[in-house]
Amino acid sequence: MVNVAYPVNTFSITPFLVGTSLILVTAVSALAYFLIGKSEEYKELKASFDKMINSFNELDEQAKLIVKTDLELNKTQEELDRRLKGLNTLQKLSRTMSMTLDEQEIFQKINKDLLSELGFASALVLTNEENGALLTRVNIGIDPSRQERIQAELTADTQFLGALRDGMTFSSLNSSQKTRARIVQLFETEHFILSPLLTQRGVAGALFVGNRYNAPAVNEGDEELIAILAGQLAQSIENSQLFEQVYRSTRTLETKVNDRTRELSHALKEVETISKKKSEFISAVSHELRTPLTSIKGYASILMTGKVGAIPDAVKERLAKINTHSDNLVKLINDLLDISRIESGRVEMKALPQNVVPMLENIADLLTPQLRDKGVTLKLNIPADLPLIEYDASQLDRVFINLIGNAIKFTPAQGTITVNGHPNLERAEALFEVADTGIGIPKEDLSKLFDEFFRVDNEINMKVKGTGLGLALAKNIVEAHFGRMWVTSEVGHGTIFHFAIPFQHKPKETKKTRKLTDDL
Amino acid sequence: MPTQIAIGFSSIKDPLEACKAAAIDVKTQLNAVRTDLVILFTTTAYANPEGLETVRRILQPQRLIGSITPGIIVQDHVEPRGIGILAIISNELHFGAADIDRLGLIPTREAGLRLSQAVIEDYKFPQRSAFLFFYDGLRKNGSQLCAGLREGLGSALPVIGAISMDSSQLAFTRHFYQTQILIDTTIGLMIGGAGAVCVSSRHNWKPLGKPRIIDASDGNIIRTIDKQPAAHLYRNYFQNMDAAPVPNGASQGTPSDLRPGQLNDLRLLYPLGIGTATPREYLIRIPIDILSDGSIVCQGEIPAGSPVHLMIMDKSACRRTIQDAALEIREHFLDKPPKFVLAFESFTRQKVLGYHATHGLQAIRDILGAGVPVFGMQTIAEIAAPATAGHVAPTQLLNGSVTLLAIG
Numbered sequence: 001m002v003n004v005a006y007p008v009n010t011f012s013i014t015p016f017l018v019g020t021s022l023i024l025v026t027a028v029s030a031l032a033y034f035l036i037g038k039s040e041e042y043k044e045l046k047a048s049f050d051k052m053i054n055s056f057n058e059l060d061e062q063a064k065l066i067v068k069t070d071l072e073l074n075k076t077q078e079e080l081d082r083r084l085k086g087l088n089t090l091q092k093l094s095r096t097m098s099m100t101l102d103e104q105e106i107f108q109k110i111n112k113d114l115l116s117e118l119g120f121a122s123a124l125v126l127t128n129e130e131n132g133a134l135l136t137r138v139n140i141g142i143d144p145s146r147q148e149r150i151q152a153e154l155t156a157d158t159q160f161l162g163a164l165r166d167g168m169t170f171s172s173l174n175s176s177q178k179t180r181a182r183i184v185q186l187f188e189t190e191h192f193i194l195s196p197l198l199t200q201r202g203v204a205g206a207l208f209v210g211n212r213y214n215a216p217a218v219n220e221g222d223e224e225l226i227a228i229l230a231g232q233l234a235q236s237i238e239n240s241q242l243f244e245q246v247y248r249s250t251r252t253l254e255t256k257v258n259d260r261t262r263e264l265s266h267a268l269k270e271v272e273t274i275s276k277k278k279s280e281f282i283s284a285v286s287h288e289l290r291t292p293l294t295s296i297k298g299y300a301s302i303l304m305t306g307k308v309g310a311i312p313d314a315v316k317e318r319l320a321k322i323n324t325h326s327d328n329l330v331k332l333i334n335d336l337l338d339i340s341r342i343e344s345g346r347v348e349m350k351a352l353p354q355n356v357v358p359m360l361e362n363i364a365d366l367l368t369p370q371l372r373d374k375g376v377t378l379k380l381n382i383p384a385d386l387p388l389i390e391y392d393a394s395q396l397d398r399v400f401i402n403l404i405g406n407a408i409k410f411t412p413a414q415g416t417i418t419v420n421g422h423p424n425l426e427r428a429e430a431l432f433e434v435a436d437t438g439i440g441i442p443k444e445d446l447s448k449l450f451d452e453f454f455r456v457d458n459e460i461n462m463k464v465k466g467t468g469l470g471l472a473l474a475k476n477i478v479e480a481h482f483g484r485m486w487v488t489s490e491v492g493h494g495t496i497f498h499f500a501i502p503f504q505h506k507p508k509e510t511k512k513t514r515k516l517t518d519d520l
Numbered sequence: 521m522p523t524q525i526a527i528g529f530s531s532i533k534d535p536l537e538a539c540k541a542a543a544i545d546v547k548t549q550l551n552a553v554r555t556d557l558v559i560l561f562t563t564t565a566y567a568n569p570e571g572l573e574t575v576r577r578i579l580q581p582q583r584l585i586g587s588i589t590p591g592i593i594v595q596d597h598v599e600p601r602g603i604g605i606l607a608i609i610s611n612e613l614h615f616g617a618a619d620i621d622r623l624g625l626i627p628t629r630e631a632g633l634r635l636s637q638a639v640i641e642d643y644k645f646p647q648r649s650a651f652l653f654f655y656d657g658l659r660k661n662g663s664q665l666c667a668g669l670r671e672g673l674g675s676a677l678p679v680i681g682a683i684s685m686d687s688s689q690l691a692f693t694r695h696f697y698q699t700q701i702l703i704d705t706t707i708g709l710m711i712g713g714a715g716a717v718c719v720s721s722r723h724n725w726k727p728l729g730k731p732r733i734i735d736a737s738d739g740n741i742i743r744t745i746d747k748q749p750a751a752h753l754y755r756n757y758f759q760n761m762d763a764a765p766v767p768n769g770a771s772q773g774t775p776s777d778l779r780p781g782q783l784n785d786l787r788l789l790y791p792l793g794i795g796t797a798t799p800r801e802y803l804i805r806i807p808i809d810i811l812s813d814g815s816i817v818c819q820g821e822i823p824a825g826s827p828v829h830l831m832i833m834d835k836s837a838c839r840r841t842i843q844d845a846a847l848e849i850r851e852h853f854l855d856k857p858p859k860f861v862l863a864f865e866s867f868t869r870q871k872v873l874g875y876h877a878t879h880g881l882q883a884i885r886d887i888l889g890a891g892v893p894v895f896g897m898q899t900i901a902e903i904a905a906p907a908t909a910g911h912v913a914p915t916q917l918l919n920g921s922v923t924l925l926a927i928g
Contacts, residue, residue: 056730056731057730059729059730060729060730060756062729063728063729063730063757063830064729064756064757066728066832067728067757067758067790067830067832070789070832074789077874078874080874080875081874081875084875085875
């Protein structure tokens with residue numbers, strides 16, 4: 001309250017004061033009312049602002065949640081990407097590893113780039129040697145002096161080797177604190193995986209991969225990836241070692257085969273030399289025998305005529321025996337000489353393309369008396385379209401005569417002898433068979449049948465004389481025509497002699513024979 | 521003579537052999553003795569003087585520029601190692617090139633101005649269509665260089681650039697200019713003559729959480745956000761979380777570890793988005809360092825007072841970015857295929873796309889035509905005018921984007 005010391009007229013002032021007071025009261029009331037209103041508005045505004053701040057804060061909280069979720073998603077994605085990349089790398093590696101069986105080349109495939117793609121900076125591949133020691137085959141990012149120490153320490157650690165043999169994988173994720181500390185100290189890496197190289201034959205070695213201290217820790221995915229890599233590596237090493245073994249065996253076998261072939265070749269040469277000497281010997285002896293034999297036979301014939309004086313019947317009879325035996329001997333010597341000539345290649349085959357039918361018909365005529373005497377039928381089954389064959393008629397007829405003559409000898413009365421002929425176009429040759437319905441040949445004698453002087457031990461052979469040279473001669477003649485001869489027989493049912501003569505005298509070289517020649 | 525363009529690439533392990541193979545590939549396609557322009561992108565192992573000499577000997581280029589990169593864009597995919605060559609022979613297109621070295625000795629803006637002047641001096645033709653440049657990734661303020669270039673070139677000329685580097689760790693940069701391999705340089709190329717030009721730059725990052733205000737910044741350094749050290753923005757979102765993803769085996773800072781240099785992949789997956797004058801449009805900034813006081817260092821300039829968000833992008837949006845940029849070019853050329861497309865793709869996108877990132881560029885050829893040659897590089901930052909609704913924005917340093925330059 002302010003005291004005013006002015007003289008005032010109370011009667012004139014009073015109404016003024018009342019009016020002023022009223023105005024003031026009204027203004028104050030209005031102001032108060034206004035202020036009360038503003039205060040309400042402010043409160044509303046403040047409430048709205050606070051609400052907005054809260055909304056922003058809520059938005060931020062939600063953003064934190066989004067970030068957290070996004071990071072987790074990213075983490076999963078990154079892990080998935082790493083896994084994909086790793087698998088992709090493994091696939092590439094597997095493909096390249098499968099392309100080689102060279103152990104050294106397999107190890108070369110594990111390089112720095114590959115390791116980096118798998119997310120590791122260092123690696124060591126150790127393999128078990130025959131003496132039990134571990135040997136480093138791959139070293140990426142590990143100091144060579146440390147490498148030697150690792151090799152020595154791990155080789156000496158039987159417990160560790162035993163664990164590897166059991167297929168145990170060590171890693172910075174799953175190993176005990178003690179083991180982990182030891183591997184970290186030994187390899188000088190913080191994060192690692194040490195996986196055995198397991199093969200079917202046991203542990204071939206170990207694969208180590210690692211990262212330094214600032215790298216991310218290994219996880220289960222890394223362990224699986226490295227286990228796959230170790231498995232593939234082990235498989236490749238095993239394949240390579242198996243290949244090496246097979247290769248060595250093959251080489252040994254090849255050496256043995258070569259040695260044996262050389263020995264056989266040497267033996268064959270010796271046999272050929274002996275055979276040649278034998279042929280020459282037979283030839284020489286035969287010549288030497290034939291000359292006096294001819295004289296003996298000549299003198300016997302002269303004596304038999306009685307021109308040098310009459311001879312008694314008993315002598316005549318004995319001279320006739322001398323004559324017959326001389327004839328047999330001459331035939332034997334001639335056969336021997338022929339075999340000897342053919343074997344030594346001294347007989348030149350005068351092969352001409354010709355039909356075999358006329359030759360066979362002549363032979364049939366020639367043998368008709370014998371066939372008739374024995375009561376045996378001869379059938380010729382030669383097709384008309386059998387191609388011409390290049391052969392020496394003077395030689396091949398001996399083959400047929402020999403075979404048919406034999407058949408007559410061993411076929412009982414009413415039996416049949418059949419001569420079949422047909423072409424084998426695939427081999428460009430004519431196949432002939434001389435089949436009889438005779439007594440047959442025991443199995444054990446079949447392989448010796450073409451040996452010189454061999455005669456089957458049977459009743460007929462005991463009665464009928466023979467040299468045992470006919471079949472040997474026939475076989476020699478067929479082979480001199482580049483053909484082949486064999487026999488099939490069943491005791492009691494008959495025998496079939498087969499032989500093949502090429503259409504052309506000199507057989508063409510086939511792929512098979514060329515390959516055989518190359519191999520030799 | 522019409523414009524002839526050839527792209528060659530090789531990733532043969534021996535760098536010299538790779539350079540030879542790529543150059544011969546180009547030479548075979550062009551069937552010419554000399555070339556007017558060669559643009560060379562290599563990964564670190566392939567940047568060697570003998571290789572450069574081999575390329576020059578085989579292609580005999582009048583002008584050669586290039587850069588190292590963590591990934592070379594060849595047609596529809598990104599090659600993580602090797603050498604890529606784009607060669608042009610043309611009497612319709614004109615080129616001028618220059619370099620400014622020893623950047624450490626001159627102010628960045630001054631370097632930009634000098635580069636523009638040197639390129640104009642070499643170019644000599646009146647009609648300019650586009651300006652392309654590479655800037656050393658170890659230099660931290662690309663925005664100042666852009667300002668210098670704008671000063672020299674004016675604001676009407678389309679400018680695109682790439683901040684080069686060898687990897688996200690920013691440990692090694694090299695540029696190729698004529699016969700030399702250079703460090704601490706910026707290299708520019710003027711393209712002009714007949715033919716339309718279109719530049720399209722897109723990012724598709726989306727804001728996350730509440731907006732905050734940059735209340736103090738210093739060029740490319742954000743000092744404080746909402747009155748707190750800038751790095752607290754990341755701490756706010758990532759502290760107390762489990763370990764973040766670890767892409768490609770690279771070292772990874774845990775979310776709670778926000779010391780300088782420890783952000784690593786978090787900065788790539790969640791960059792900063794600076795609000796612009798246009799609503800809902802953001803300039804992306806990838807932090808390249810955190811200082812001891814919690815300030816965040818970026819490559820581009822950050823104006824104080826700007827709103828800032830943490831940004832996020834999903835895979836489908838990331839893939840759509842390429843389509844959006846290619847569609848803009850197609851519209852510009854009225855469905856006629858361009859002569860070639862030069863692409864700068866932020867390596868950030870690789871972090872977002874993961875395993876399939878190398879095959880994300882197919883959309884360019886799907887939209888522009890299967891026969892259009894596409895060549896480019898992965899970058900840490902791109903320089904272009906960002907796509908804005910309804911008006912032309914000035915050329916700026918961008919992160920996390922795809923920038924396409926098409927010459928029609």
